[in-house]
Amino acid sequence: MESPEIMEELTGIFRDVLNDESLKLTPELTAADVPQWDSFNHINIVAATEVHFGIKFKTAELEQLRNVGEFVKLIDSKQKLKHR
């Protein structure tokens, strides 16, 4: 799956968890830019992403993420590992 597709599917997950249908994801977006994106919703986003893409994240991987773009890259690399 290519990055733009991942971004699109991720947008759906974010909108669903954060209850904001107008939310637009950009690679530079961070949790600080979205008021509802707190520690609680962060867990939900991560868990929903795991289920959606059929992958599992490690604690250390998640801590290093700076923005949505890096999250997309991480999902991408995880999926490639899975299909190898």
Added chain:
Amino acid sequence: MVFASYNFLFIFLPIALVGYYLAAKVGATQAIAWLVLASLAFYAAWNPAFVILLVCSIAFNFAIGRMLLAPEREEGTKSRNRLLFIGVAGNLLPLVFFKYLGAMLSFARSISLVSPEFDFKVILPLGISFFTFTQIGYLVDCHDGEGKDLDIIRYAAFVTFFPYLIAGPILHIRDIGPQLLNPDSCRLRFRNLSIGASFFIMGLAKKVLLADPLAEVVGIGFAHPGDFRMFTTWLYALAYSVQLYFDFSGYSDMAIGLACMFGIRIPINFNSPYKSRNIIDFWQRWHITLTRYLTLLLYNPLAMYITRRRMRAGHDASHRDNRTVGAFGSLVVVPIFLTMILAGIWHGAGFQFLLWGLMHGVYLTINHSWRMFGPKAVGKDWGRLAKAGVVVCKVGVTYLAVLAAQVMFRASSVGAAMQMLGGMIGLHGIDAFPVPGSAMTVLRHLGPLHKFLTGAHHLLTVPGEDSVPAPASLALRFFIVWALPNSQTIMAKFSPTLTAIRDNGPRLLTWQPTARWALALGILFAVCLMCLHQTKVFLYFQF
């Protein structure tokens, strides 16, 4: 040895700095080895015997880390988990022995579980809670495959680096590992020295000029928790609150400045917490690295575990499905309370620390439930004045909640804390409202009004004794807390920390490498030196 002492400033620090940059001429590894030696000497200045404990702890954790990272273990997840368990237990054992065993025994005595003669007293090794947590974090990171290229010298430097060894910030290996591996870090740059020294002086001033002068009077107030009427009790509670603020914030600034002088950047630990608009916000500004640590190692894994289980049971993570009381209980309340209880007892074995953690657990739960079930988007179309009023109310309510918990935190026992809190709501009677002497002078010109306020009704008074905090000195400190930019904003242009800070302070208070700033900070430093004889040990050294 504390940072605010002549021995540290004029003997230890110059030797450590000169040795470091001389050793760097030979090689980066030599410079880092010097740093480890200097840090151990710093620790030994307090109690040489415990250096052995520190060194053993470093050797143990490095060995376990190596075993976790060994390539043949990559596959065998079970044996790696077992190894991690042994490692964590090996860290917690000395912590429990030194920090909690005495208290547990005295509790056991009080309920007649053990004989009354059976006593056990031991001094708490300085910084043990900090270096224990740092190293447990390191083992978890090794378990996840991080920290591969660190040798024993660099690992020892990561644990012992004296700016943060005793009272944090609590670092992860990824914060500092890459910097220790980069030979460029130990190259002498005057920029690092001047930025570091400036940051250090701001921290020193907070500690010496703003926190320490309150120590004595706070001690008096909390030693006699039931003896004061309402407004005086408030003065004591507020005095402790700003003392703790400037003590901890001053320490954090000094740690950042010192690390910077050695070419090392560390994250901020403190970001104007009393400006928080809610409790969730507060925990992202107060003891930031402890919050980060507990979130990462306790809250997240716990919440992830519960969430994954819920999803397997057929729930989804959508907003709709999470807005039920059951989901709220298992997803928010359980992990928050467990995390805050641990945060509480991390500070010590007393019940008041446990209750402090529980209070914050309740606050956070209220905050989260308001976010989830409360009204949305109220006041979007309000005017500017109304919006500003709302912000003031939010900051005020958050601060009051924090203050009540701090009284619990400082009190010698739960009973003493209840006395204090009772005094604050007027259970021990109401006294005249304390005002600064200067305000009273102004009032004196108002004739009859002045007579009414200070006369028979005795509504206002100027606290006369030295044993009561002066209202004006508290007002000055709260002005600095609420109205001025913090040190990292003042220094933001020169990125002295690992944390990205927005450079949005007023221009007059933006640090520049100019003669004017050098002069101002030089004067501040001189004033601090003159007051150094009355310094107190940092409040966070007891944890």
